[in-house]
Amino acid sequence: MTMFMAKRRIGYALIAALTVMFSQFAAPGAAQAQVTAFKQAVAEAAARDKDIAAFYQANDYKGIWTGGFGRDASRRKALFEAIASADEHGLPVARYDAEGLMARLKAAKTARDRGFAEVEMSRTFLELARDMQTGALVPSRIDDGIKRAVPYRERVSYLVNFAKSNPRGFFRALPPKTHEYARLMKEKLRLERLLAKGGWGQKVPAKSLKPGQSGNAVVILRNRLMAMGYLRRSSSQTYDANLQAAVQQFQLDHGLAADGVAGAGTMTEINVDVADRLKSVIVAMERERWFNTERGKRHVLVNITDFTAKILDNDKVTFETRSVVGATSHDRRTPEFSDVMEFMVINPTWNVPRSITVKEYLPMLKRNPNAAGHLRIVDSRGRTVSRGAVNFGAYNAKTFPFALKQPPSRRNALGLVKFMFPNKYNIYLHDTPAKNLFARETRAYSHGCIRLHQPFEFAYTLLAKQTRDPQGEFKRHLDTGRESVVPLEQPVPVHLIYRTAYTQAKGRTQFRRDIYGRDARIWNALAKAGVALRAVQG
Numbered sequence: 001m002t003m004f005m006a007k008r009r010i011g012y013a014l015i016a017a018l019t020v021m022f023s024q025f026a027a028p029g030a031a032q033a034q035v036t037a038f039k040q041a042v043a044e045a046a047a048r049d050k051d052i053a054a055f056y057q058a059n060d061y062k063g064i065w066t067g068g069f070g071r072d073a074s075r076r077k078a079l080f081e082a083i084a085s086a087d088e089h090g091l092p093v094a095r096y097d098a099e100g101l102m103a104r105l106k107a108a109k110t111a112r113d114r115g116f117a118e119v120e121m122s123r124t125f126l127e128l129a130r131d132m133q134t135g136a137l138v139p140s141r142i143d144d145g146i147k148r149a150v151p152y153r154e155r156v157s158y159l160v161n162f163a164k165s166n167p168r169g170f171f172r173a174l175p176p177k178t179h180e181y182a183r184l185m186k187e188k189l190r191l192e193r194l195l196a197k198g199g200w201g202q203k204v205p206a207k208s209l210k211p212g213q214s215g216n217a218v219v220i221l222r223n224r225l226m227a228m229g230y231l232r233r234s235s236s237q238t239y240d241a242n243l244q245a246a247v248q249q250f251q252l253d254h255g256l257a258a259d260g261v262a263g264a265g266t267m268t269e270i271n272v273d274v275a276d277r278l279k280s281v282i283v284a285m286e287r288e289r290w291f292n293t294e295r296g297k298r299h300v301l302v303n304i305t306d307f308t309a310k311i312l313d314n315d316k317v318t319f320e321t322r323s324v325v326g327a328t329s330h331d332r333r334t335p336e337f338s339d340v341m342e343f344m345v346i347n348p349t350w351n352v353p354r355s356i357t358v359k360e361y362l363p364m365l366k367r368n369p370n371a372a373g374h375l376r377i378v379d380s381r382g383r384t385v386s387r388g389a390v391n392f393g394a395y396n397a398k399t400f401p402f403a404l405k406q407p408p409s410r411r412n413a414l415g416l417v418k419f420m421f422p423n424k425y426n427i428y429l430h431d432t433p434a435k436n437l438f439a440r441e442t443r444a445y446s447h448g449c450i451r452l453h454q455p456f457e458f459a460y461t462l463l464a465k466q467t468r469d470p471q472g473e474f475k476r477h478l479d480t481g482r483e484s485v486v487p488l489e490q491p492v493p494v495h496l497i498y499r500t501a502y503t504q505a506k507g508r509t510q511f512r513r514d515i516y517g518r519d520a521r522i523w524n525a526l527a528k529a530g531v532a533l534r535a536v537q538g
Contacts, residue, residue: 041115078167092530183503296493
């Protein structure tokens with residue numbers, strides 16, 4: 001019997017014992033004094049939590065947990081079952097203190113004791129329910145680049161709906177219903193079983209290996225890739241074509257340049273422990289709970305760590321292109337949030353952000369007033385100002401009164417099109433003249449915006465919903481050379497996410513590098529909250 005099954009069986013026995021014990025309070029003819037004492041205790045205990053107090057006040061301070069039989073018993077059983085299964089979701093089981101709650105219930109000898117136990121059950125229920133549905137952590141407290149608006153529900157609504165619902169069904173409905181979450185749970189269990197078996201074996205004791213080599217390190221690489229499922233059973237001691245193909249597939253699944261050579265970067269990823277991959281999956285599950293909301297039948301999904309931008313229709317990818325995201329310095333990282341794309345701008349003007357103007361261009365202009373000649377200097381009324389008329393040395397970052405603009409052109413920093421989902425972070429998707437960056441494995445170079453490798457094709461896919469000739473429509477605007485705003489008749493949700501582990505409908509789970517260190521911080525916060533790795537037999 002597994003430890004998990006043993007815990008659940010012990011829980012059932014205690015629940016059964018409590019059902020018998022509480023029956024004395026539900027017996028016909030119970031004194032009115034007991035009812036009054038119970039309600040007074042509930043009111044007193046609930047007073048510390050306005051949502052719990054509101055629920056019981058509206059319910060005339062009647063209990064939903066501590067009756068002897070029937071629905072109360074079913075609710076108790078469902079709650080303890082849900083706590084017992086919380087670690088399957090990567091939640092901090094200790095936070096819900098099942099043993100302490102059970103002890104409190106068992107110690108309730110009077111109606112007043114039972115009233116306090118009643119409220120404690122509701123308090124534990126609310127914590128678990130919200131954690132299961134929208135996450136155990138508050139993302140903005142983990143990293144200031146996580147701007148995601150978590151779809152929190154009103155706390156009192158959990159109690160109101162639970163009281164009306166099938167208890168087990170209510171708990172089943174709480175976690176995200178996405179295919180991604182279901183596949184992440186499956187991957188979590190797979191890795192937990194691997195962890196119990198000792199993982200993937202010995203790490204490869206080499207900084208790099210390449211085809212044609214042989215020796216002990218090659219054998220260890222072969223064995224590790226066999227354990228990972230990338231290579232069929234083999235006795236070869238040479239870095240042969242089969243091993244090269246296995247390395248290449250591993251690289252594809254980890255966002256690496258798929259050249260079949262186990263270079264330094266690839267070797268680092270190959271030597272990552274099962275435990276660390278498991279952490280990534282658990283973090284991805286928490287992130288999926290933060291994102292437990294409708295995504296939109298058509299939506300744009302940018303996974304910052306994967307350096308891709310995708311258009312999805314009914315959960316199927318209909319277009320995908322490479323992207324460049326914000327650089328790793330703190331002030332240039334791409335934030336995580338969702339908004340709605342409303343229009344595209346063809347032949348855009350680049351209005352240089354204030355931060356770039358004063359941090360990067362003002363120092364250049366102080367040294368040489370003719371620097372950055374591709375930019376216009378504009379005053380507060382939008383009038384172009386002659387460089388010769390400005391004493392740049394008289395200004396600093398706070399006092400510089402001008403703005404910088406780059407007119408439409410093929411050399412424009414935004415390229416020939418940008419895609420706007422107006423937001424307070426001034427982030428958008430756009431073309432770029434710097435095409436060489438898309439050939440790189442790691443593509444974190446921008447000031448925060450998302451640069452697209454195939455922006456025209458991205459535009460055609462968006463416009464195809466509103467015109468029979470999307471390419472012709474786009475080209476007509478482009479050929480004018482003038483800035484044109486093209487509204488989207490059906491605005492498209494845009495989701496900027498950050499996943500170092502994500503699944504596919506078919507194929508292996510994908511893993512990516514934690515380029516901003518955000519997932520490491522989330523894991524540390526989860527561990528501090530009580531989430532622990534499990535090794536599962538079976």
